[in-house]
Amino acid sequence: MSGTRRKPGELGPHVEGYREWLTQRGYTTLTVRNMLKDLGQVGQWMSGEALVTAQLDEEAMTSFRATSQANGRRRGLGPRAMLPLLTYLRELGVTPARQPSQTALAALLAEYRHWMLQERGLAPTTVLRYENTARRFLQQQALIDGALEPAHLTGVDINAFLLRECGRVSAGSAKGRTAELRSVLRFLYLQGLTPLRLGTAVPPVGGWRLATLPPPAMSVADVQALLDSCGRTTDVGVRDFAIMTLVARLGLRSIEVARLELGDVDWRTGELVVRGKGRRQDRLPLPSEVGEALVAYLAWDRTPADARRLFLTCRAPRGPIRADLVGDVVERACLRAGLPHVGPHRLRHALASELLRQGAGLVAISQVLRHQDLATTGLYAKVDLVTLRHVAQPWPGQIR
Template identity: 50%
Template sequence: MEELLTEYRAYLFCERGLVAATVRYYAQEARLFLTRSGSGELRELTAGTVTRFVVAEASVRSTGAAKLMVTALRSLLRFLLLTGRVETDLVSAVPAVAGWRLAWLPRSVRPDQVRVLLESCEQNRLVGRRDFAILTVLTRLGLRAGEVAAMELDDIDWRAGELVIRGKGNQHDKLPLPVDVGQALVGYLRAGRPTSSYRQVFLTALAPHQPLASGSVCAVVGRACVRAGIERIGAHRLRHTTATSVLQAGASLEEVGQLLRHRELNSTAIYAKVDHGRLVSVTRPWPSGSPS
């Protein structure tokens, strides 16, 4: 199994171009499936085994987690077919998880809550400067936690005022570097970041100083919520907050999509639900008279 998983991770990195966090998750799900199905008898793997595994796991997971699980499982089954470990394409045996696109509302954070989150960082301390910079990047640029963790010193072009974002699928995009974001980064880099050979911007506060993982970035947000005395939220809620505030300031959905670096407009369309001003303009008046 270990040899198979090592080869699978290399395939995900080199052939699929997935980022490290996604590769770890896919390998974790692959290990679970192979353990349950019996990795020594893959040629005898059947569609029934695949379906029973999905049904069992989906019953104890949320809809979102179940959807991620079936995506990872389909990836593994394609790899097993590609490498000749199974003779039948079993991808179609993976049932879809019930769920509807655009059925949810993006949950944002109120401006006063964003303010108290930033104010909760003690900028007279090294860790406070780091956390303030992380929260500023999250709230102003709408980055994902993994993108914040992946930021490197060479990604910041101070003269051009641009920042390279290392996004999903090894996609690199450039965003303008707002003044307040630049100031927060400078405050951390000059008087908060430990001396290190690592090129990642954000490092752990305690020795040995290592780059933060995406989970650590989420933990920074969680600790700030506790200090601020507000409901605990995830880093992705701040991404929704950025998109909602930009939309309410008059930006179009296309511009919000560019900021969030969505590849498809459908990914941005969910934010149309929170644009109340424009929704009113297309709302049909209620018919006159009493309803029957």
């Protein structure tokens, strides 16, 4: 193994394959060399412990790290440092997949996850959100002396959980919490784990859609300043500019940007397929400004080259971006432009306000933003003060 005098021990047959695997995922030459040294250290330890590759798992890695620390090794390896090696060996099939925790809570959540996917047909991202809420609820309200006892749940437990959750989130998110809580309570009842239909005890969250205004709209100049702040001389800058252009000019949500695939861009017809909420798919026209930004991004070297997702990370391990990266891109643009921090959704609001200012109707704006309910788009009519002045009734006794 180049770069080290130590022999890789039990993992010797996997050195070159691991090297190629790391290179394909964008790791630098120096990082690859260090990670191969780590492989050698693990392989030597396995040989000394008479372990075979099939026995390598998280527990074995913990023992390896403990031995390394006991031997006074200066550069300690944390759990994350060992993750690429385990991932590679598991992809080869020489190391067994990680076994999930077999606690009662973990087993119940696994059943709940299967029920949401198979019985309700929910999207994976929705399932993850519902499962996280169920985990918090059961941990906080259904564990008695460490034992899972959902049969003892009452309306008091439901109210206590909702008061804690709703105290730290917005009204819109609080409504989501109630839906997530009703879902897990329905599951518990259908499985016979609770004697009562506790889902009916979940109180609704007060929220009047037309009682509040949308956040202040960003000006056209501010939106352009965010776009201009993206340097286009690096792979990160070109990618960020393409992401910002999609959000600012087409109003895409963060998750919709992350879900885009190469095949979603129809260059011949000038259209873009957008996968939105509820597994909905829409076709949007592809403006020339957006198309040019995508072309500039795709002209850069893509690693891995066979990736189907449109946007990829620029640091190893290379792969599809996550939805929260879109928020990071907008935040960095705000810092560069010297503007107050805003999220990607504010750019959607800015697009809607500008369309309204230019005379577009609410139906047209609803189609661009892909709102399922026209009442959601109706919020923007409240900030069109010029039009409102024409339709406002005069105050009694006053001359208009």
